[in-house]
Amino acid sequence: MDLSFITDGWAGHLSYLLLVLSMLMRRMFWLRLFVIASALAGIAFDFFWLNNPVGVFWQALLVLVNLAELFILWRNDRRASFSSEEHRFREALLPGLSPGRTRRFLDMGRWETLAPGTVLTREGQPPDFLTYLDDGEVRIEAHGRMLRVVTGGHYIGEMSMMGDGRAVATATLQSRARVWRIERAKLRRLRDTAPATMAVLETGIARDMRAKLVFQNASNFADVSER
Structure with a gap:
């Protein structure tokens, strides 16, 4: 050679x-x-x-x-600067995203204070927003049965980003809540214009879904043990 x-x-x-x-x-x-x-x-x-x-x-x-x-x-x-609620959001569900990119991503959505009874997702329908719940309680129901109550620090409507885009459950606020929301249309554009940011978002969503699953399994085990 x-x-x-x-x-x-x-x-x-x-x-x-x-x-x-x-x-x-x-x-x-x-x-x-x-x-x-x-x-x-x-x-x-x-x-x-x-x-x-x-x-x-x-x-x-x-x-x-x-x-x-x-x-x-x-x-x-x-x-880039962040409020206390934005800092919690970033630390929990936007792992590895630089401060500048995090700031641009958060600016694509908006913070809102919502009243009890507000419906965030409806079972079988595509939700208008992906929602991050900073504080408050959300009741999750499917097929007329209450599944669980989700508290602050989690996404609501993340399952609609998979499959056919329809919500698998109805999510209703049980208390006054502070949330950050972003329109689905903006997320679709983000997939094309900023795939690295979208990859970080999807990683955070996967982490959140695992945490919810672990909690749900633990709750089910506790219910069986008490019977």
Whole structure:
């Protein structure tokens, strides 16, 4: 095997390897760092091996653009601020999302104080919103039977994001509640325009669904034990 293919152009191979690795990064910060590293290796290859000023120019421009984007990410993260309820939401159900992206995502929805009796989802119908319950109590009913009461720190209507989009239960507020809500149409657009943010949201939803399932199983076990 002729090793000159590797040894004579190692900087070129490194450039493309780093570019491929950048596509595997789930966080934008690391993706841009790998792209910058790839471009720097490409500059070395174009300058020392190929004597290609055109390649050097475009690779240098790529470095500058990504440095500018990293600066914007840093600035947005520094400027982002959160209320106490937003901080609880972020810590519990938006794991790994940068402060700047979290701020933009929260601004897509709105905080509301809702009265007892407000229906958040209706069984068999697509809900208008995905709702995060910061405090208050929600009664969950399906097929005319009460399943459980959900308290603060959970999503309401998350099951409608799966399958045919219809709610599997009716969720009704039992008390005054503070909630954050986002329209389903905005979530559909988010899937196309910000897939990384959507991936974090779906991770938080999966975590919330597991927590509810564990609680429901524990409650059912307790009911059986008391009989």
